[in-house]
Amino acid sequence: MNEPGFAATAEPPYYAVIFTSQRTDVDDGYDAMATRMVELAARQPGFLGVESTRSPSGFGITVSYWTSLASIANWRNHAEHRLAQAEGLSRWYSHFATRVTRVERAYSRP
Amino acid sequence: MNEPGFAATAEPPYYAVIFTSQRTDVDDGYDAMATRMVELAARQPGFLGVESTRSPSGFGITVSYWTSLASIANWRNHAEHRLAQAEGLSRWYSHFATRVTRVERAYSRP
Numbered sequence: 001m002n003e004p005g006f007a008a009t010a011e012p013p014y015y016a017v018i019f020t021s022q023r024t025d026v027d028d029g030y031d032a033m034a035t036r037m038v039e040l041a042a043r044q045p046g047f048l049g050v051e052s053t054r055s056p057s058g059f060g061i062t063v064s065y066w067t068s069l070a071s072i073a074n075w076r077n078h079a080e081h082r083l084a085q086a087e088g089l090s091r092w093y094s095h096f097a098t099r100v101t102r103v104e105r106a107y108s109r110p
Numbered sequence: 111m112n113e114p115g116f117a118a119t120a121e122p123p124y125y126a127v128i129f130t131s132q133r134t135d136v137d138d139g140y141d142a143m144a145t146r147m148v149e150l151a152a153r154q155p156g157f158l159g160v161e162s163t164r165s166p167s168g169f170g171i172t173v174s175y176w177t178s179l180a181s182i183a184n185w186r187n188h189a190e191h192r193l194a195q196a197e198g199l200s201r202w203y204s205h206f207a208t209r210v211t212r213v214e215r216a217y218s219r220p
Contacts, residue, residue, distance in 0.1 A: 003142040004130075006207055007128060007130075007207075012209075016128060016209065017210055018128065018173055020116060020117075020161050020173070022115075022116075028117055031123060032219055038183075049204060050170060051130050053163055053165045053169045053170055053171050053188075054163060054165055055163045055164055055165065056166060057117065059163045060163055060164075061161060061163050061171040061173060063128055063130070063171065063173075069214075074168070080189060089220075093179060093219075095116060095138040095218070095219065095220065096219055097117075097216065097217070097218035098216065098217055098218070099122075099126065099213050099215070100173065100213070100214050100215040100216070101126055101211035101212060101213045101214060102212045102214060103209050103210070103211045104179075104210050104211060105209070106206070106207065106208065106209040106220060107208055108205070108206060108207035109203075109205065109206055110133055110148055110150070110199075110205065
């Protein structure tokens with residue numbers, strides 16, 4: 001997946017979806033899908049930003065930020081995103097975990 | 111930092127600290143510090159687990175899981191951790207962001 005860097009979120013409260021995943025060795029369109037999902041997510045209502053990284057061993061963490069639980073539900077149920085989720089489960093990820101969280105406090109440096 | 115893999119957290123609610131960082135090119139004890147901090151965190155009251163990854167470009171995300179905001183505050187103020195934070199700010203990270211969140215929902219596959 002691309003690395004968009006740091007997300008410029010405003011003051012809490014807002015919501016974060018933590019998606020942790022282990023990639024399989026199967027490429028087969030993965031990068032294109034990942035890039036597309038970031039572009040698509042960025043156009044959804046309530047999207048605030050995304051941070052994503054993956055080590056050479058294939059263990060990755062992507063955190064997307066949203067204004068509300070409703071915007072997260074909307075994105076989860078987006079038709080094209082649901083197809084990508086199904087493909088991810090069958091081919092691209094050997095394991096993953098998703099956590100929906102509410103951001104209570106945030107700070108950054110410098 | 112080591113990759114401990116997936117954290118085996120129980121049912122929500124619990125808390126997650128999302129730490130996003132960009133590494134400098136300075137090594138100088140970084141790996142030993144990072145390993146030590148994971149070991150030390152794991153011995154603190156309320157620690158549930160940690161997930162961490164970093165890309166070859168140095169952009170990393172570490173998520174640690176805790177039973178309560180009090181356990182997070184305790185860890186943040188731990189003396190040895192505070193030293194590591196100061197060193198991180200002066201040498202190892204060019205930028206970082208910390209977000210304290212409450213986990214509302216979680217699921218994983220398979």
